[in-house]
Amino acid sequence: MNWGISIKMKLTTRLINISFRGFTSKELDRVLAIEHLAYDTPWSKTQFINSLNNPQALASLLVVDGQVLGYFVALRALDSADLLNICIHPDHQQQGLGVQLFDHLVQQLQTLNLDTIFIEVRVSNKSALSFYQTLGFEVIAKRKKYYSNLEDAKILRLQMA
Numbered sequence: 001m002n003w004g005i006s007i008k009m010k011l012t013t014r015l016i017n018i019s020f021r022g023f024t025s026k027e028l029d030r031v032l033a034i035e036h037l038a039y040d041t042p043w044s045k046t047q048f049i050n051s052l053n054n055p056q057a058l059a060s061l062l063v064v065d066g067q068v069l070g071y072f073v074a075l076r077a078l079d080s081a082d083l084l085n086i087c088i089h090p091d092h093q094q095q096g097l098g099v100q101l102f103d104h105l106v107q108q109l110q111t112l113n114l115d116t117i118f119i120e121v122r123v124s125n126k127s128a129l130s131f132y133q134t135l136g137f138e139v140i141a142k143r144k145k146y147y148s149n150l151e152d153a154k155i156l157r158l159q160m161a
């Protein structure tokens with residue numbers, strides 16, 4: 001982790017085998033199963049396919065002991081990236097995997113010389129807001145009635161440089 005934030009790594013004390021691989025449409029069934037467990041309003045298969053087909057997409061899977069347990073989808077812009085979706089299987093949350101997955105995204109962005117990440121979060125998603133706060137994100141704006149259920153969104157930014 002090299003963007004100036006110190007986060008305790010619970011995983012260092014456990015013998016688990018974490019790896020990352022590219023997220024392709026072949027993995028959609030597994031990802032959709034996790035997506036439906038993790039969100040009240042999950043992305044559809046079409047949303048994933050459209051995002052994965054975008055040439056600016058960055059998308060990875062987190063694999064633990066051979067099993068896909070998490071994923072992210074981000075879109076590159078000129079000098080920043082929008083994190084569109086990051087998710088850990090509900091049975092494996094709060095074990096440090098989200099931080100590991102996010103760190104993998106950061107490493108990809110640094111390779112591309114992108115130093116800013118934006119994300120929109122539902123105001124009701126307290127665990128995600130806490131997660132992003134831990135990572136050093138700051139709230140930069142609020143969008144009223146942003147979602148289809150009229151819920152507000154918070155816009156968060158992480159400046160890594």
Ligand SMILES: CC(C)(COP(=O)(O)OP(=O)(O)OC[C@H]1O[C@@H](n2cnc3c(N)ncnc32)[C@H](O)[C@@H]1OP(=O)(O)O)[C@@H](O)C(=O)NCCC(=O)NCCS
Binds near residue numbers: 086093100131
């Ligand atoms: C957000 C998410 C990816 C975090 O992944 P995770 O593996 O559970 O997170 P980690 O274990 O790495 O947690 C890192 C830190 O984030 C914060 N955090 C994570 N989950 C939290 C929760 N449920 N409540 C409060 N804080 C939480 C904590 O500060 C935690 O550190 P700590 O446990 O040492 O206190 C995961 O909760 C998730 O997949 N949620 C459903 C999908 C989602 O809402 N994605 C975000 C869309 S904007």
